[in-house]
Amino acid sequence: MNAFRAMKALGINEKQVKPVLKKMLKLYEKNWELIEEENYRALADAIFDEEESKVPDKNDNATEGTFEEETLISSELEQPLKRLRRGQDGQGSSSPNNSDLGLTGSPLKKPKVEVKALPGAKSQQQSLDMRNSQPSPISPQNLMGNMSSQTISPSRLAVQEHSHQHDLPDMSGALPTDSFLPRKQPSYKGKEPLLPEAAPQDKRPNLKGSSQAVRFKDLIVQPGIVLSPKQKVPDTCSLIKPKDEPFTGDVPFNDVPQPIAIIRPGKLIQPLENQGIGGYCLQNVKTAINVSLIVSSTFKDSASKDHSIIQRVSPGKQHLQEPPSSQFLAGEDREENIPVSSSPTRDSCKLATIPEEAPASLEIATSALGEVKISLSCNSMLGRPNFHMPSQDELLQSMQEKCLRSYKILDPNFSVMQMLKDMCECFLDLATDSSHESQERILNVTPALDLLKKSAGEKNHVPAYIANGSVDGVAALQISRPLQSLNGLEVVKLSEAIGSGKENEFRDAEFGSLIVVPQCQLTPDEFRSLHYHTDITKGEEMFEIPWSNEVNSKFPPYFNYIPRNLIFQNAYANFTLSQIRAENCCSACIGNCLSSSTPCVCSSDAEHGFAYTLEGFVKEDFLEDCISLTRDSQRQCLSYCRDCPLERSKNDEMLEPCKGHMKRKYIKECWSKCGCHKQCGNRVVQRGIRCKLQVFFTPEGKGWGLRTLEMLAKGTFVCEYVGEILTNKEFYERKMQRTSSNKTEKHAYPVILDADWCLKGFVKDEEALCLDATFYGNVARFINHRCLDANMIEIPVKIETPDHHYYHLAFFTTREVNALEELTWDYGIDFDDTDQPVEVFQCRCGSKFCRNMKRSNSKLILTLYEAWG
Numbered sequence: 001m002n003a004f005r006a007m008k009a010l011g012i013n014e015k016q017v018k019p020v021l022k023k024m025l026k027l028y029e030k031n032w033e034l035i036e037e038e039n040y041r042a043l044a045d046a047i048f049d050e051e052e053s054k055v056p057d058k059n060d061n062a063t064e065g066t067f068e069e070e071t072l073i074s075s076e077l078e079q080p081l082k083r084l085r086r087g088q089d090g091q092g093s094s095s096p097n098n099s100d101l102g103l104t105g106s107p108l109k110k111p112k113v114e115v116k117a118l119p120g121a122k123s124q125q126q127s128l129d130m131r132n133s134q135p136s137p138i139s140p141q142n143l144m145g146n147m148s149s150q151t152i153s154p155s156r157l158a159v160q161e162h163s164h165q166h167d168l169p170d171m172s173g174a175l176p177t178d179s180f181l182p183r184k185q186p187s188y189k190g191k192e193p194l195l196p197e198a199a200p201q202d203k204r205p206n207l208k209g210s211s212q213a214v215r216f217k218d219l220i221v222q223p224g225i226v227l228s229p230k231q232k233v234p235d236t237c238s239l240i241k242p243k244d245e246p247f248t249g250d251v252p253f254n255d256v257p258q259p260i261a262i263i264r265p266g267k268l269i270q271p272l273e274n275q276g277i278g279g280y281c282l283q284n285v286k287t288a289i290n291v292s293l294i295v296s297s298t299f300k301d302s303a304s305k306d307h308s309i310i311q312r313v314s315p316g317k318q319h320l321q322e323p324p325s326s327q328f329l330a331g332e333d334r335e336e337n338i339p340v341s342s343s344p345t346r347d348s349c350k351l352a353t354i355p356e357e358a359p360a361s362l363e364i365a366t367s368a369l370g371e372v373k374i375s376l377s378c379n380s381m382l383g384r385p386n387f388h389m390p391s392q393d394e395l396l397q398s399m400q401e402k403c404l405r406s407y408k409i410l411d412p413n414f415s416v417m418q419m420l421k422d423m424c425e426c427f428l429d430l431a432t433d434s435s436h437e438s439q440e441r442i443l444n445v446t447p448a449l450d451l452l453k454k455s456a457g458e459k460n461h462v463p464a465y466i467a468n469g470s471v472d473g474v475a476a477l478q479i480s481r482p483l484q485s486l487n488g489l490e491v492v493k494l495s496e497a498i499g500s501g502k503e504n505e506f507r508d509a510e511f512g513s514l515i516v517v518p519q520c521q522l523t524p525d526e527f528r529s530l531h532y533h534t535d536i537t538k539g540e541e542m543f544e545i546p547w548s549n550e551v552n553s554k555f556p557p558y559f560n561y562i563p564r565n566l567i568f569q570n571a572y573a574n575f576t577l578s579q580i581r582a583e584n585c586c587s588a589c590i591g592n593c594l595s596s597s598t599p600c601v602c603s604s605d606a607e608h609g610f611a612y613t614l615e616g617f618v619k620e621d622f623l624e625d626c627i628s629l630t631r632d633s634q635r636q637c638l639s640y641c642r643d644c645p646l647e648r649s650k651n652d653e654m655l656e657p658c659k660g661h662m663k664r665k666y667i668k669e670c671w672s673k674c675g676c677h678k679q680c681g682n683r684v685v686q687r688g689i690r691c692k693l694q695v696f697f698t699p700e701g702k703g704w705g706l707r708t709l710e711m712l713a714k715g716t717f718v719c720e721y722v723g724e725i726l727t728n729k730e731f732y733e734r735k736m737q738r739t740s741s742n743k744t745e746k747h748a749y750p751v752i753l754d755a756d757w758c759l760k761g762f763v764k765d766e767e768a769l770c771l772d773a774t775f776y777g778n779v780a781r782f783i784n785h786r787c788l789d790a791n792m793i794e795i796p797v798k799i800e801t802p803d804h805h806y807y808h809l810a811f812f813t814t815r816e817v818n819a820l821e822e823l824t825w826d827y828g829i830d831f832d833d834t835d836q837p838v839e840v841f842q843c844r845c846g847s848k849f850c851r852n853m854k855r856s857n858s859k860l861i862l863t864l865y866e867a868w869g
């Protein structure tokens with residue numbers, strides 16, 4: 001009698017109860033305890049299923065065939081339709097398993113889990129085999145107050161269940177709270193709390209005959225899931241949209257059964273059932289807004305592919321706007337004031353009852369297949385007169401702006417939306433125990449190169465954002481570092497990266513502007529490098545020089561950027577004014593020395609006059625002279641010291657003979673004691689870097705390199721080699737120290753300033769200088785070597801001191817260089833000599849003149865002949 005009474009409370013009459021109860025008693029071997037549990041929950045479920053099974057569904061028949069076929073093929077796969085309860089069209093589905101039992105979807109065998117869906121949120125069900133099935137993301141209609149709940153039964157579980165049909169379940173089996181994977185399947189059968197107050201007939205439009213609840217045949221059991229018949233939802237309110245199909249508003253609802261289940265582990269989150277919310281509550285902001293991660297089922301009805309089940313919720317204001325009265329359903333639903341679509345196809349849709357304080361929710365992001373989604377739901381704010389639900393776009397835009405303001409981070413490839421989607425994917429990976437997959441997952445970012453290429457052609461191959469003086473848009477940090485976990489994600493603040501007033505530029509950028517890096521993988525140096533993402537010069541140069549890595553996840557080595565050489569300690573490089581003798585400066589000049597008919601004393605060459613053209617390039621003949629002196633062995637002039645400072649610095653007892661020093665041509669520039677204007681054409685190198693450059697990771701295995709972002713004419717000054725001015729003795733000591741302390745700076749960056757050594761009989765130690773850019777240097781430290789035909793040449797430039805032993809080393813282009821071409825120079829390295837200041841490396845310059853390539857001498861000579869005509 002108690003059973004009948006309990007069922008009556010649910011609006012189920014005796015006639016319906018009797019046959020089912022009979023079957024249950026038989027099945028349970030008259031074990032009333034099992035049947036009574038949870039206030040006859042199992043019985044109720046069985047009756048619902050029985051009711052549904054009474055109405056034959058021709059689609060289901062078709063599906064059934066499919067199912068059996070598929071079961072044969074793979075026990076992993078189960079056709080979605082098989083798992084569905086039919087909608088209000090009165091079609092009930094029956095599964096083979098259910099038929100076996102005589103109780104459609106008997107909870108005894110296939111217990112179902114009904115979980116409350118996030119009211120107003122797009123509720124979805126998760127087929128755990130979603131990866132095996134055709135992707136068809138579900139985006140159920142998001143209606144305020146649309147309280148959905150369905151029965152879920154993933155196919156993998158189904159398979160397990162089949163083999164355990166008679167192990168009548170220990171329903172109390174606890175499950176891990178952190179996984180959605182079907183483990184040894186516990187069954188809720190008869191143990192799930194049946195909430196009598198949640199199951200009155202009038203609140204359950206789908207219970208009788210034309211059940212609208214969508215049900216899987218099998219069960220996902222998740223901790224924290226509360227089953228409630230009340231939560232059954234009209235499936236017409238939640239439609240499935242295949243990923244590749246656009247949303248159309250005119251999809252017939254009746255054709256669209258949607259399995260939905262929201263799975264909510266208990267511990268992670270506060271119970272949401274009272275709020276009518278299903279899902280993971282990741283954050284609970286003062287009870288007002290919940291961020292929910294919802295796991296939903298994604299599957300495709302293979303038997304009715306043409307249904308192209310569609311319903312993508314477009315969260316937006318419309319979800320919360322007062323619906324016109326015509327949009328309320330008649331009868332009990334009208335009383336509930338449930339807004340529904342005005343679509344005529346919805347007429348037959350009965351909606352689930354919602355609580356008075358119906359929460360509203362906004363879908364934010366979903367995983368690729370729609371299995372996991374993030375939505376925001378608002379509860380207590382709902383009643384406020386000024387409350388309106390922002391649209392997804394509004395929210396993301398606002399969030400984006402907030403991030404820009406707060407973090408001042410720029411990365412063209414990152415967006416808030418992408419981050420949230422990644423979060424869904426990470427969640428999915430973790431939840432399905434595929435953490436190893438997530439390790440390999442790579443943040444999908446558009447290479448900076450692509451951006452540049454896209455823009456090439458606009459303005460002489462110069463990207464627009466470069467042409468207008470801003471290189472922010474190309475400061476594309478390429479992060480392809482594996483994401484370790486959700487927790488490993490961090491939005492890094494780059495407060496120094498953008499100067500004030502730059503924010504607007506960032507905001508206007510085409511892409512989002514955050515950098516996401518895995519928190520735990522950054523070394524302090526990497527972190528610092530990241531800070532200089534937009535400008536490796538840290539603002540020291542006139543123009544920013546960004547860096548980019550399209551090859552791997554490495555960061556540039558950390559170093560101190562200095563725009564001018566600095567004396568380390570013992571080097572003798574006197575820059576004092578008193579050092580500059582009158583005869584070495586053009587104090588009488590005015591304006592631009594280059595415009596003068598007769599070259600002043602500051603001209604570089606008595607024969608050719610000034611080294612620069614009026615346009616600021618190195619003159620063709622001067623340049624060619626420099627090039628041939630460097631490249632043409634026949635013209636190359638080496639001088640040999642009797643007592644070579646390089647050899648002396650090694651402190652060896654036995655000094656080796658001098659290896660020779662190359663004679664070079666100088667450029668002399670005007671300086672402080674000169675009378676000319678600061679814009680005088682004979683002041684080029686001292687004005688600093690003017691080209692748009694980028695540090696990038698070379699794909700050929702040379703490490704970092706430097707490239708130009710714009711086309712450079714022949715003879716253009718690119719940059720000078722800047723570093724600490726060391727005596728060679730000091731450099732050698734450093735080198736030894738590094739070796740003995742096992743400090744393995746990957747590269748050493750010395751350049752010997754030996755251009756005048758051949759002029760002197762004896763060079764003192766403090767005058768035998770080099771530039772070391774290992775710790776302090778400028779962007780030139782990234783320039784890689786290229787044998788012979790490099791596109792830059794280094795030319796000694798005398799600026800503030802007449803001394804020959806100290807000079808600047810400036811790089812000029814040897815030919816026209818295209819945008820995005822790597823800038824290289826010939827280090828002059830002898831690859832057969834391991835005893836050199838620069839460590840010998842395996843050359844990957846790619847030049848056909850490469851001195852490090854294993855080839856016969858005759859071939860090399862032939863190539864050289866070809867090159868020099």
Ligand SMILES: C[S@@+](CC[C@H](N)C(=O)[O-])C[C@H]1O[C@@H](n2cnc3c(N)ncnc32)[C@H](O)[C@@H]1O
Nearest residue numbers: 702703704747781782783784785841843844845
């Ligand atoms: C001045 S650094 C150039 C910047 C360096 N690639 C980096 O990642 O910092 C010189 C070092 O770069 C590498 N390198 C330069 N040119 C190279 C080439 N043609 N082939 C291979 N490695 C090269 C060598 O390791 C060399 O010691």
